[in-house]
Amino acid sequence: MIRNVLSIAGSDPSGGAGIQADIKAISANGAYAMAALTALTAQNTRGVSGVHLVPPAFVSAQIDAVFADIRVDAIKVGMIATAEIAEAVANALRKHPAVPVVLDPVMIAKGGAPLLADDAIATVREALLPLATIVTPNLPEAAHLLSLPMAKTRADMATQARALRDLGPSAVLLKGGHLEGAESPDVLVTSEGEHWFEAPRTATKNTHGTGCTLSAALAAHIAQGLSLPDAVTAAKAYVAGAIAQADALSVGTGHGPTHHFAHLYK
Numbered sequence: 001m002i003r004n005v006l007s008i009a010g011s012d013p014s015g016g017a018g019i020q021a022d023i024k025a026i027s028a029n030g031a032y033a034m035a036a037l038t039a040l041t042a043q044n045t046r047g048v049s050g051v052h053l054v055p056p057a058f059v060s061a062q063i064d065a066v067f068a069d070i071r072v073d074a075i076k077v078g079m080i081a082t083a084e085i086a087e088a089v090a091n092a093l094r095k096h097p098a099v100p101v102v103l104d105p106v107m108i109a110k111g112g113a114p115l116l117a118d119d120a121i122a123t124v125r126e127a128l129l130p131l132a133t134i135v136t137p138n139l140p141e142a143a144h145l146l147s148l149p150m151a152k153t154r155a156d157m158a159t160q161a162r163a164l165r166d167l168g169p170s171a172v173l174l175k176g177g178h179l180e181g182a183e184s185p186d187v188l189v190t191s192e193g194e195h196w197f198e199a200p201r202t203a204t205k206n207t208h209g210t211g212c213t214l215s216a217a218l219a220a221h222i223a224q225g226l227s228l229p230d231a232v233t234a235a236k237a238y239v240a241g242a243i244a245q246a247d248a249l250s251v252g253t254g255h256g257p258t259h260h261f262a263h264l265y266k
Contacts, residue, residue, distance in 0.1 A: 003031045003223035006066055007216060008059070008089055009078030009106070010039035010051075016257025017043075017209030022076060022216035024260035029220035029238055034070065036062035038089070039081045045208055045252025053081055056088035063092040072099050074223035076216050077132075079106040080116060083123040090127035100222050103132035103169065104215035105141045121145065130168030134228060136215045137164070139178040150178065154185060154196075161189040171228050173218075175211070177201075188232055195229055197236055206246035206256035213258055214239045 005026045012018035019035045026033035038059050042050035066072060075093065080086045093101060105124055107116040116124070125145055129135060142160050143150040145167075151157045154176070161174040171190040179185070188195040217238045221231035245262035259265070 003073040003220070004034060004071055005031045005074045005076060005216070005219050005223050006034045006036065006063070006072050007076045007078065007219070008036045008038060008063065009076070009212065010041055010081065011037055012041060012043055012209070014044045014208075014252065014257070016045065016251065017212045018079060021209040021212040021257070021260065022078065025213045025216035025238070026076075026220045028260050028263070029217045029235070031073070031220040031223050033216075034066055034072075036066065038079055038085050045254035045256050047254065051081065053085070056082075056084045059085055060088045060092050063089070067096060072096070074100045074102065074219040076102045076104065076219035077128065078104045078212055078215065080120060080124060080128070082117050083120040086120050086123040086127055090123075090131060093128075093131050097131075100133040100219075101131055102215050102219040102222065103128055103135040104211055105135065105137050105145060106211065107141050107144055125167060129164070132169035133222065134171040134173055134218070135164060135169045136173045136175065136211070136218065138175045138211060142174055151176075152179070154179075154187070157185075157187050158189070158194055161187050161194075165189050173232055175214070177210075186232075186236070188229060190228060195232075197232060199236065199240060202240070202243045204243060204246050205254075206249065206251075206258065207243060208255040208257045210239060210243065210258055213242060213260065 007022035010018045023033040040052040161172045164172045176185040184201045186197045217235035221234045242258035245259040
């Protein structure tokens with residue numbers, strides 16, 4: 001049976017991040033992708049120039065419409081934008097506690113534009129984190145959620161990942177791409193302890209949407225029944241391949257997208 005994954009996130013018209021990246025990643029990883037939009041953005045590979053929010057009630061209506069008709073095997077939550085939308089999403093998800101949730105706390109675009117209002121961080125922390133099966137922040141996002149300086153070492157990463165898990169999610173995958181050095185380590189913290197994932201840093205500027213892509217791929221593998229460590233391993237391998245082939249694309253003049261369907265191209 002093909003599993004169904006619902007992404008709740010914002011739209012990126014350039015196709016590299018947001019809902020567009022999620023649909024590609026979910027599909028490339030063997031599941032059927034669905035989408036509920038929280039915001040429209042005007043953006044390209046050089047940055048975000050505008051955001052148009054979807055009314056919170058209509059965000060809820062999209063989610064409820066999907067659940068009223070379709071079996072949902074996993075949910076990925078990305079760009080939330082405001083406290084009101086965060087509350088609407090949280091209220092909608094509380095109706096379906098058995099469905100695993102991958103929460104990617106999107107706060108800042110690759111070009112530096114804020115994608116989450118300051119007053120919404122507390123709502124994400126208090127309303128959404130406790131609903132998450134796994135939360136997948138990068139180092140700046142973890143720092144914002146914890147009101148701490150950004151982790152600079154692996155020891156800092158492990159400490160902050162454990163602190164995030166104490167806020168309610170079942171597991172935390174803290175991504176170390178912002179660490180200095182040739183390696184890009186991630187740490188998974190669950191009830192069973194810590195698991196480190198090692199990866200070399202790929203020399204490319206075309207990494208737009210990697211966080212969206214990883215969390216969506218992770219949701220697809222969780223929907224298909226993989227354990228968290230195995231799902232993370234599979235999702236990271238997919239993203240690594242998409243980044244490694246990113247330079248084969250010719251999309252924009254800034255931070256280009258990863259190559260979501262590299263395995264289908266000659």
